[in-house]
Amino acid sequence: MQNEYDLVIIGSGAGGAPIAHELARKGKSVLMLEKGPLILPQYQATTGVSGFRRDEALSTGAEKILRLDVANKGMPYYSSHVEPDLNDEPHIYRRADGSDDATIEGYTAQVVGGGTQLYGGVSLRFTPRDLTLAQWNNRPGAALDGDPNDEVRRAARDWPFPYATLEPYYAKAETLVGINGEVANQRKPFTSGDKYQKPLAYNPISEHVKAGMDALGMPHYRTPLAVITEDHAPSGRKGPQPGEAAKTAYVNRYGDPMGFKSSTWVSLLSPIKDLPNFTLLPNCTVTHLSSDGARIARVHFLAPDGTPREVSGRTVIVACSAIESVRLLKLSADIDRTGFAPRINQDGNGMLGAYFLTHCFGGASALVSSPERYDKSETLDSDFASDFCHADEFLAAQRIWAGAVIYNNTSDRALPLALARNYGSRDLDTIWQGFNQATELVSDALDAFLDHSFGRGLSITFMANQVPVKSNRIELHPSVKDKWGRPVAYIIKDYHSHDVALMNKLSGVCRDILVRGGVTVDIGSGAVFGKDELARCANHILGGARFGTDRTDSVLDPDCRAWGFDNLYVTDGCFMPTSGGANPTLTIQANSFRVADILASRI
Amino acid sequence: MQTEPLDHTGVLNLAGKYLARRADAPVADYAEPWRFPVVDSHHAGNDPDLNRVTFVWRAGGGDDRRPVAVVGTFDSLWDATPLEPVLFDGQPTLYRAATVLIRKGQAHIYKFLVDGQAMADPINPQRVVLDNGVEWSRLFTEQCAISVSFESWELAILARLTNEILPLTGDDAQRFMDLYYFTADKRARETAFHQAFRLEQPIGAVNFIDKLVAREERHRLGDYKVCLKLIADVLRSRFPGMAPADVSKDAYQDLYQQMAQGKVDGWDTSRYQSPNFFLQLLRRHTYTGAFSHPKYGGNAGAAGWAWLEHRFRGPKDASCFNWERAIEPPIGASADYVA
Ligand SMILES: Cc1cc2nc3c(=O)[nH]c(=O)nc-3n(C[C@H](O)[C@H](O)[C@H](O)COP(=O)(O)OP(=O)(O)OC[C@H]3O[C@@H](n4cnc5c(N)ncnc54)[C@H](O)[C@@H]3O)c2cc1C
Numbered sequence A: 001m002q003n004e005y006d007l008v009i010i011g012s013g014a015g016g017a018p019i020a021h022e023l024a025r026k027g028k029s030v031l032m033l034e035k036g037p038l039i040l041p042q043y044q045a046t047t048g049v050s051g052f053r054r055d056e057a058l059s060t061g062a063e064k065i066l067r068l069d070v071a072n073k074g075m076p077y078y079s080s081h082v083e084p085d086l087n088d089e090p091h092i093y094r095r096a097d098g099s100d101d102a103t104i105e106g107y108t109a110q111v112v113g114g115g116t117q118l119y120g121g122v123s124l125r126f127t128p129r130d131l132t133l134a135q136w137n138n139r140p141g142a143a144l145d146g147d148p149n150d151e152v153r154r155a156a157r158d159w160p161f162p163y164a165t166l167e168p169y170y171a172k173a174e175t176l177v178g179i180n181g182e183v184a185n186q187r188k189p190f191t192s193g194d195k196y197q198k199p200l201a202y203n204p205i206s207e208h209v210k211a212g213m214d215a216l217g218m219p220h221y222r223t224p225l226a227v228i229t230e231d232h233a234p235s236g237r238k239g240p241q242p243g244e245a246a247k248t249a250y251v252n253r254y255g256d257p258m259g260f261k262s263s264t265w266v267s268l269l270s271p272i273k274d275l276p277n278f279t280l281l282p283n284c285t286v287t288h289l290s291s292d293g294a295r296i297a298r299v300h301f302l303a304p305d306g307t308p309r310e311v312s313g314r315t316v317i318v319a320c321s322a323i324e325s326v327r328l329l330k331l332s333a334d335i336d337r338t339g340f341a342p343r344i345n346q347d348g349n350g351m352l353g354a355y356f357l358t359h360c361f362g363g364a365s366a367l368v369s370s371p372e373r374y375d376k377s378e379t380l381d382s383d384f385a386s387d388f389c390h391a392d393e394f395l396a397a398q399r400i401w402a403g404a405v406i407y408n409n410t411s412d413r414a415l416p417l418a419l420a421r422n423y424g425s426r427d428l429d430t431i432w433q434g435f436n437q438a439t440e441l442v443s444d445a446l447d448a449f450l451d452h453s454f455g456r457g458l459s460i461t462f463m464a465n466q467v468p469v470k471s472n473r474i475e476l477h478p479s480v481k482d483k484w485g486r487p488v489a490y491i492i493k494d495y496h497s498h499d500v501a502l503m504n505k506l507s508g509v510c511r512d513i514l515v516r517g518g519v520t521v522d523i524g525s526g527a528v529f530g531k532d533e534l535a536r537c538a539n540h541i542l543g544g545a546r547f548g549t550d551r552t553d554s555v556l557d558p559d560c561r562a563w564g565f566d567n568l569y570v571t572d573g574c575f576m577p578t579s580g581g582a583n584p585t586l587t588i589q590a591n592s593f594r595v596a597d598i599l600a601s602r603i
Numbered sequence B: 001m002q003t004e005p006l007d008h009t010g011v012l013n014l015a016g017k018y019l020a021r022r023a024d025a026p027v028a029d030y031a032e033p034w035r036f037p038v039v040d041s042h043h044a045g046n047d048p049d050l051n052r053v054t055f056v057w058r059a060g061g062g063d064d065r066r067p068v069a070v071v072g073t074f075d076s077l078w079d080a081t082p083l084e085p086v087l088f089d090g091q092p093t094l095y096r097a098a099t100v101l102i103r104k105g106q107a108h109i110y111k112f113l114v115d116g117q118a119m120a121d122p123i124n125p126q127r128v129v130l131d132n133g134v135e136w137s138r139l140f141t142e143q144c145a146i147s148v149s150f151e152s153w154e155l156a157i158l159a160r161l162t163n164e165i166l167p168l169t170g171d172d173a174q175r176f177m178d179l180y181y182f183t184a185d186k187r188a189r190e191t192a193f194h195q196a197f198r199l200e201q202p203i204g205a206v207n208f209i210d211k212l213v214a215r216e217e218r219h220r221l222g223d224y225k226v227c228l229k230l231i232a233d234v235l236r237s238r239f240p241g242m243a244p245a246d247v248s249k250d251a252y253q254d255l256y257q258q259m260a261q262g263k264v265d266g267w268d269t270s271r272y273q274s275p276n277f278f279l280q281l282l283r284r285h286t287y288t289g290a291f292s293h294p295k296y297g298g299n300a301g302a303a304g305w306a307w308l309e310h311r312f313r314g315p316k317d318a319s320c321f322n323w324e325r326a327i328e329p330p331i332g333a334s335a336d337y338v339a
Helices: A019-024 A133-137 A151-155 A163-178 A202-213 A265-273 A320-333 A340-344 A392-398 A414-423 A431-437 A443-452 A497-515 A583-603 B008-018 B151-165 B171-189 B200-212 B218-238 B251-261 B275-291 B300-311
Strands: A002-011 A028-033 A091-094 A101-104 A220-223 A278-281 A285-292 A295-302 A308-318 A357-367 A384-386 A402-408 A457-465 A473-481 A489-494 A521-527 A568-570 B038-041 B048-057 B068-072 B084-088 B089-101 B107-113 B117-119 B127-129 B135-140
Touching: A002 A019, A019 A028, A019 A163, A019 A202, A019 A265, A019 A583, A028 A308, A101 A473, A163 A583, A202 A220, A202 A384, A202 A457, A202 A497, A285 A308, A285 A320, A285 A340, A308 A320, A308 A340, A320 A473, A320 A489, A357 A497, A402 A497, A414 B275, A414 B300, A431 B275, A443 B151, A443 B300, A457 A497, A497 A521, A497 B135, B008 B084, B008 B089, B048 B107, B151 B200, B151 B218, B151 B251, B151 B275, B171 B300, B200 B275, B200 B300, B218 B251, B218 B275, B251 B275, B275 B300
Parallel strands: A002 A028, A002 A308, A028 A278, A091 A489, A308 A568
Antiparallel strands: A091 A101, A220 A384, A285 A295, A295 A308, A357 A457, A357 A521, A384 A402, A402 A457, A473 A489, B038 B048, B048 B089, B068 B107, B084 B089, B107 B117, B107 B135, B127 B135
């Protein structure tokens, strides 16, 4: 390892990898520090076997017991092999009753590739309207449900650039990452052309979704998924042979041993891994940054055995996933209260950590009726999506502030352990709970339960913009520390009353799709949160260091550079001022490609 | 013993997460120490019957350069295998490690020799005390059918309890299992894939639990030890003169119902508060054992998955769980995936 690099990038996921890819290929010296392990796909592993497996016990592991001094102390939790051990590094959230719980929600994954190793791969663009919600909600005659104090209009923000600026970078991300999908019927201009690989045949259970959307006049398209279905030249990956071999149901929440899923490791970092000017150090946790005036002078990290080290970068990129990036910046401010702190906090304007966002999300779920039953293990994560609820006319008619994508999940409840451990559970923190309590499901009754549900589950999800609220925020927890003795992230958030109104409407649409598609057995729908589940993030961890044109109203400038520093950029999901009506990763990647171009001209 | 080339990043991938912590942190603070020694797949060499087992040592500090070696029953006991420094960025770390190949289906005891001094592995919580009072560390490899947690009377009661939980005692399921194991046995001879199964233990769920509470859910071993004893006591008092594992199916059904209701006549709540809690634990473990990957010691020969496929068919008898195509040979039939 050298002492100084052109670029030090912290975090190897969606926000960090595109910049490494671009600037290493332009000959800049790049060091990437990643807290998690380097897990190779089978074709790269020296032992011939990948550390990712088609094994349900890896995605949701054995029981562990929370030992921390929090309200849910003593409770079990079940994390994956690339999620942190909660006793070592928890996230804490404030419950509705004011008590503090540790949660596994709010982590993406800690591994080279970050959340893109485990993600479902749903890779949607945001719409032009998603980036102009202030304009839209301040139009004459705008009216919203569930917003008695007229707050949403004032909370809405436009992005500092229009969709047209991002469009070529969406195309670049789609090309380089490797995504299959369909352009027709998407409500976003694909000015740079169609870069998708061909989608695979959909699972026949999704015919119901198609029928339901058709009956409601909702134009649909095959959900863009970051899984290659054929050879992918930019990353040198061989596609599945035949393409159908990629369909296994070990997709969402699983790293892909074959490397068909387009994690940032296989798609963006592998192609540069042998360049002499690129260094990746996995298993290294960055503890803080230190500054000298307006320059980040040193990046401090712990080697895999805990030995402290430091390095400097002429430019430093923070991309640890939103909660952890905010935490890293706040920890750095805590250590240097007169230098780093006033610069990142911009003399105490309270913006760092504020406006934390996830999505408004939820949907509907039911079972197809007997004798129908499908092999749900032959699937990727989703088959059909619709932008119907993105149309301006829909927003105006429904009196909601922003639009949403709706898509079906195909792989949920596809495998036997998932069927049981998700039974009656509401989130990652309540896995197995419903099944455990249903002690009557044994022997013949267990057989009947399986007969009822095996190969029959179908669910539809919406992903909508959450209203940005300043009090939704990430702080450092006052007492709980990680294994190194550093304060952990404290998640404080709730939904706005308009969010609740919006979620009720959109879950109704999801329900209608199922009903019109003829799927009604055990139907349930709603927002996927209750008052007690404020931790829920849908794995979408956004905001907290938003960008904007007004430094008093943002942490980052439009180039994702921290207002108070010359050489500090933050490029994971925390830059988002609004969360978009779609899953965020493709937008994080596209924005990072945009920032990479800016950096290329600066360094 | 002959060691495999060390996969330095592979060791750091686990050590960085589970072992790295402040120098003053007590050993008891390790997260998931059961992951050590690391038992993993071995693919090179086309012998699917071997596991890679990696022993890991963490030095107290950078100045601790004492040599470390491992001795164990997987090798001739007088032959010590030295652990070598694990490198990060070309430099030695606090970790030392060695990887050896051990057959699947085995259990072994071992010790570290630190500067010639024998001691149990300070990370791995699995220990056994031999008759002579000496403490050793223990490991077992994948698909291990040797019981390591339970005595035979405990296994027998567990077999009855798991039978009550799984829907595999009906005639159709029994016929299917008999046929499946008959053919699996034939296949076993052909592919050198073997997995011990005992038909009195429905598809190895008991064996799975035996392994789970030795390792991943070691914190639950005590629950089993206390509750199996309590159950034996209850059944003995209900059916004097009979072995608890031999009482009727009705007796087990009654017991199950009472445990589910949280009220079992004769259950000493001063020894274990909630029979319902134990039942929930047992049920989760049993289900998991029946349908987890066979390497964990249950779902013997993938019979659990095969049964699901057989039992839950679509219209026109279509398969609705073609599990084999995604799973590695010899358990499954994936054309390209190995594990
Ligand atoms: C199960 C699951 C399913 C998902 N499905 C989808 C989907 O279908 N579509 C979609 O768009 N999104 C999905 N997501 C979300 C997606 O993973 C994230 O949006 C995306 O990865 C976020 O990118 P990021 O750069 O912000 O963070 P990440 O990609 O998570 O990268 C952050 C990286 O920083 C590392 N890091 C953190 N702290 C430090 C530190 N102190 N020092 C060094 N490194 C550090 C982390 O280990 C991690 O590797 C899913 C996520 C999960 C977990």
